[in-house]
Amino acid sequence: MLDEALKGEIQGAYRKVLDGLDLTPRYGQRLMIAEIARTLGGIEADDAGQRTSHEHVCVLEAGTGTGKTLAYLLAALPVAKAHGKRLVVATATVALQEQVLHQDLPALKAHSGLSFNFSLAKGRGRYVCVARLDQAMDGGEDDNPTLSLFEQALDSGGDDFQELVQSLGEAYGNGRWAGDRDSWPEGIDDAHWRKLTVDHRQCTNRRCGHYGACAFFRARRELDSAEVIVANHDLVLADLALGGGVVLPDPGDCIYVFDEGHHLPDKALNHFTHRFAVGHGLRWLSTLKKSLTELNQALAVQPTLARLLSSLPPLFEGLEPRLGDAFSLGHQLAGRPEGLGDGEDSAQHRFEMGRIPDALREQADGLVTMFAELSRTLESMADILRESLDPEKSTGLPKEQAEPWLPLVALLHGRALEAHALWQAFAETDPAGEPPRARWLTLERFGGDPELTFSASPVSAAHTLAKSLWGRCFGAVVTSATLTALGRFERLQERAGLANRYRYQSLPSPFDYSRAVLSVPREAADPSDREGHERAIVDFVEALGNDEAVLALFSSRAQLRAVERALSDGTRERVLAQGRLPKRELVERHRAKIDKGEGSILFGLASFAEGIDLPGDYLTHVIITRLPFAVPDDPVGATLAEWIERQGGNPFMRISVPDASIKLVQACGRLIRKEADRGRITLLDRRVLTRRYGRALLDALPPFIREIDGQ
Secondary structure (H helix, E strand, O other): OOOHHHHHHHHHHHHHHHHHHOOOOOHHHHHHHHHHHHHHHOOOEOOOOOEOOOOOEEEEEOOOOOOHHHHHHHHHHHHHHHHOOEEEEEEOOHHHHHHHHHHHHHHHHHHOOOOOOEEEOOOHHHEOOHHHHHHHHOOHHHHOHHHHOOHHHOOOOHHHHHHHHHHHHHHHHOOOOOOEHHHOOOOOOHHHHHOOOOOOOOOOHHHOOOHHHOHHHHHHHHHHHOOEEEEEHHHHHHHHHOOOOOOOOOHHHEEEEEOOHHHHHHHHHHHOOEEEEHHHHHHHHHHHHHOHHHHHHHHOOOHHHHHHHHOHHHHHHHHHHHHHHHHHHHHHHOOOOOOOOOOOOOEEEEOHHHOOOHHHHHHHHHHHHHHHHHHHHHHHHHHHHHHHOOOOOOOOOOHHHHOOOHHHHHHHHHHHHHHHHHHHHHHOOOOOOOOOEEEEEEEEEEOOEEEEEEEEEEOOOHHHHHHHHHOOOOEEEEEEOOOOEOOEOHHHHHHHOOOOOOEEEEOOOOOOHHHEEEEEOOOOEOOOOHHHHHHHHHHHHHOOOOOOEEEEEOOOHHHHHHHHHHOOHHHHOOEEEEOOEOHHHHHHHHHHHHHOOOOEEEEEOHHHHOOOOOOHHHOOEEEEOOOOOOOOOOHHHHHHHHHHHHOOOOHHHHHHHHHHHHHHHHHHOOOOOOOOOOEEEEEOEOHHHHOOOHHHHHHOOOOOEEEEOOO
16 A cells, blocks of 8 residues: 555655646546556565565556656656665657656656656667777777678678778767767668677677776666666567566566557567578578688687587588478478569468478477577587686686687577577477467578578467566556557457456546547448549548648558559649658658648558657648558468467457557547647548447547548
8 A cells, every 4th residue: 555655755746846847737647646656556565575466567548648757757756766676667669768768757857856867778789899899990800700700791881881980989989979879970870880789698798808998888887776767668578588687677676667558569579589591591500610610720729619619510411401401391381392483572471370280390390409409509619708708717718819709609609599499489389278379481582592581479478478577577557548449458458468457547538539520421432442442532632621731541552652643633742652751751841831831641551640749730630541450461460360260259359350449549649639639530441330340449439529421
């Protein structure tokens, strides 16, 4: 139970912030503060600070305008401090992360009376490796023997790379640059950046001669003292995948806030997906095989390394032909034994219910064993190389011989682990009664050569999130403007592994939705009649007023282009279509046209239905051309749908309709961004009136004024 002192601290901080920032209190915001404080303040813990209660998570849907960032910071921070825990605020987008870091937290610290410090958490790969930067500045990369294996096969970057290196080095040396990629004023090419950073396996940590000047560990030292850590969903999930407490504090010492929480299940699935491109794997194995002479010359003076290196040739002899067999078998299973046909850029083959043929499972069994052995060998080599860098340990290998080779061996160890995980996912049999893994093949071309990628993914992240996140954290808040589907939380619970015992609430919106009209006009057509539907969209757009600020949302790029081509020249001149220019520039041009008093029509796809902010006169009309049902070509979603159907369920009603409801709410949410906004939403898909799910989709929308033909 929230004690009175803590309750008073939160209430006092809220009053000070309202006064200091001249804000008007909002009913939904007050409810959100109370709900978070009640949930987190009621967490019970033992003398060691470990949570003993199990109602430690609250899930709050709070629409645009609620002021949720301020609400969760005000409520969660005092509770976290009282429990001696760290507050980790994780967002799904860079824009919100920057807002929390540069606007919300400084404002809270300045006006609330709360004392705290905060820091931004980023993964190691966002920071320059000072050792690599120093080596590149000295031109030493030409002398690094490991380059003969992989680095020289990449684009060296020529003069551009050397100019970049000098600029980065000078800026870092005189303190003008903190060493993170995101703060460099210009974009850095991926190929260039790969030469200047390392992952956790390649990093030598305290054994590195540049440890004291390391950009990543400088940031980590700030992180160690921060009471509020700003991160993103991907970093939290990556930390959990490493066991937790590696990049961020241990989950048991954290209270998490997942803003934009509706993205979390999809982000988690991406982290649990494994892939292996056979052609790429064969290339790096072949290169490693050819370079064994150099490896032996450099490292075989150490007896254990000599033994480990001698075990590699037999492994290669077994791996290469087996991968070649998997490559051929994969093409046969995909129905393309001769590869992609003329005019084909790619092809995909999904295994029904994730079940693979016995011949492929046998291949996978053998590859699991071989890549496990390769992983162990490379891991042992990397461990010896790391120990050789420690002056207090004697391995028999001089530091100057070990240091150039560790990054490469660690890189290969990571690749071997990824390969092992993929083949293990193909070799395993899915437990009876549980959802299967999705398994599929992708045929592509890489530099003109055929490529075959094997992929495997769980169809749901629920079990993993329930175990590694919700089960381990001290407390958590999940919030977003769209967490319910068809007005209920069940779909989010199912996807994110959130238990029924947690607290759920949909908070009232501060907006007056009667300022907007939802229209399903007579022109609305059924998309099953493709030509008729496209003609209906064209006719409707042609009839728009010349001074309107419009966002037209399409479900497919093909339809967007078809409608754009069919417009008259005069109307087409007012259209700004996604794909013609970068998204930011399209929005800027749209705003500029409205500022001049001209009309503007933005044509966008799904990414424009979420995250785009055009308040006031910048958007007065949203056109939704089609109900946002997902295209059924995703292997993960298709496998889940198959499993649900085999269980006697209806995947369309259980998955497609709830997911479409969320996306429809998000699309409609583009119109009303502030209290004074007004306008019209037009839905040009007649299925909302003719199909039995249509009423449920309409009922889940905010209470707009309805102008629906036929009702």
